Amino acid sequence: MAKTYINGIGCVSAQATVDGFPSEFALDENTNFLELVKPEYKDYFSPIASRRMAKGVKNGIVASTLAMKEAGIENLDAIITGTGMGCIEDSDKFLKAIIDNNEQFLTPTSFIQSTHNTVASTIAINLGCKAYNFTYVNGAVSFESALVDAKLQFDADEVSNVLVGGIDEMTEYTKSLFKLAGFIKPDESGPHKILGSHTKATVFSEGATFFMLSDTKTESTYAELVDIETINKLELSKVGHKAIEFLKANNLTQHDIDAVVLGFDGDVEFDEYYKELAREFAFTPQVYYKHVSGEYNTASAFGLYVGSNVLKNQEIPQQLKVNEVEKPSYHKILLYNQYRGIDHSFTLISI
Amino acid sequence: MEALKQELKEKIIAVLNLEDVQPSDISNTDALFGDGLGLDSIDALELIVLLDKDYGIKLTDPKEGKNIFQSIDTMAAYVEANRTK
Numbered sequence: 001m002a003k004t005y006i007n008g009i010g011c012v013s014a015q016a017t018v019d020g021f022p023s024e025f026a027l028d029e030n031t032n033f034l035e036l037v038k039p040e041y042k043d044y045f046s047p048i049a050s051r052r053m054a055k056g057v058k059n060g061i062v063a064s065t066l067a068m069k070e071a072g073i074e075n076l077d078a079i080i081t082g083t084g085m086g087c088i089e090d091s092d093k094f095l096k097a098i099i100d101n102n103e104q105f106l107t108p109t110s111f112i113q114s115t116h117n118t119v120a121s122t123i124a125i126n127l128g129c130k131a132y133n134f135t136y137v138n139g140a141v142s143f144e145s146a147l148v149d150a151k152l153q154f155d156a157d158e159v160s161n162v163l164v165g166g167i168d169e170m171t172e173y174t175k176s177l178f179k180l181a182g183f184i185k186p187d188e189s190g191p192h193k194i195l196g197s198h199t200k201a202t203v204f205s206e207g208a209t210f211f212m213l214s215d216t217k218t219e220s221t222y223a224e225l226v227d228i229e230t231i232n233k234l235e236l237s238k239v240g241h242k243a244i245e246f247l248k249a250n251n252l253t254q255h256d257i258d259a260v261v262l263g264f265d266g267d268v269e270f271d272e273y274y275k276e277l278a279r280e281f282a283f284t285p286q287v288y289y290k291h292v293s294g295e296y297n298t299a300s301a302f303g304l305y306v307g308s309n310v311l312k313n314q315e316i317p318q319q320l321k322v323n324e325v326e327k328p329s330y331h332k333i334l335l336y337n338q339y340r341g342i343d344h345s346f347t348l349i350s351i
Numbered sequence: 352m353e354a355l356k357q358e359l360k361e362k363i364i365a366v367l368n369l370e371d372v373q374p375s376d377i378s379n380t381d382a383l384f385g386d387g388l389g390l391d392s393i394d395a396l397e398l399i400v401l402l403d404k405d406y407g408i409k410l411t412d413p414k415e416g417k418n419i420f421q422s423i424d425t426m427a428a429y430v431e432a433n434r435t436k
Contacts, residue, residue: 047369050370105403106400107366107396109368109397112393
């Protein structure tokens with residue numbers, strides 16, 4: 001059974017991650033939406049090529065290019081992506097055109113680009129890659145579902161190099177709906193402290209994070225992807241127990257874990273899940289990241305980006321620390337994420 | 352006619368999302384497809400919808416499009432002769 005290594009990462013986010021893992025993160029507690037730090041798109045594709053690309057597609061191509069470049073891989077055995085909302089920008093455009101034009105004059109571009117698998121297919125078309133190409137749309141475990149698929153293929157010795165990514169984009173219209181639904185904190189209600197928040201809803205954002213997974217350890221390796229488990233519904237009181245069970249299945253106990261990466265997003269209604277797990281790992285260094293990445297369905301891919309960099313750099317950035325517990329070295333990291341009390345995921349990485 | 356040509360250039364840039372292209376970058380005689388602006392068959396569909404929506408021109412024969420969309424000059428001449436709005 002082949003191992004699975006993370007050998008390259010590319011990330012487009014609300015932080016300056018395109019140039020590598022930031023030594024310092026930009027913090028803005030006064031906004032309920034963290035704006036993306038846009039890459040120089042023209043460095044990656046021509047304006048003519050980008051004319052049909054919504055920002056999610058552009059970000060996906062940039063992030064996947066960076067991941068492949070870092071790993072030095074050009075030939076892929078699979079491209080697997082996860083997205084919670086898909087190409088919502090072009091879906092919005094297409095649906096708006098239907099309404100505005102009384103179901104007449106529908107143009108093809110936004111329709112073609114509105115499907116959820118647009119990013120994975122555009123990457124494949126650009127590379128001329130005819131290998132396995134799949135997109136998972138499973139809410140907040142979309143990215144983890146893509147990881148599970150890749151891991152199963154590595155376990156079965158069917159692949160050597162797989163590109164896996166999580167992409168989500170936001171539009172002004174969807175943002176307004178999310179505010180109405182109480183998913184995004186109200187305007188002018190800041191400052192928003194993600195840790196220790198007393199208010200409902202969260203600070204949103206968008207992004208694309210890609211991982212080049214390979215069966216061979218190289219100089220660029222960040223970590224080994226050991227295991228992933230997704231659970232749709234989980235009672236609050238059982239989170240700690242579930243985490244221990246997950247570790248036990250990997251012949252580990254909580255004492256073997258050097259850090260936990262938690263998806264705290266500042267929603268007082270659901271952050272209890274993270275607090276519950278934090279209590280279970282009270283003597284373990286704890287990391288959070290959604291105050292710098294924002295929340296979105298595939299924000300957990302940013303969490304894996306953080307965890308992988310902690311293992312590679314052997315250091316937890318001060319701005320990402322939940323507690324002040326430290327370890328002399330970091331070998332095994334457990335990541336836990338959920339969104340609004342469902343779509344729980346546990347991911348284990350190791351060096 | 353010059354005003355129509357300018358209008359068509361602006362609409363083509365907007366409809367096809369040609370970032371970084373200015374109306375002044377498109378010459379009236381430049382080929383829109385192939386070596387000129389580099390448009391393709393999906394862009395042709397967008398232009399057909401543009402003619403229908405903004406000028407009330409319905410193209411039923413795809414072969415017609417090849418001649419009409421040769422350049423801004425040919426497009427403007429066709430719109431001028433056939434527009435219903």
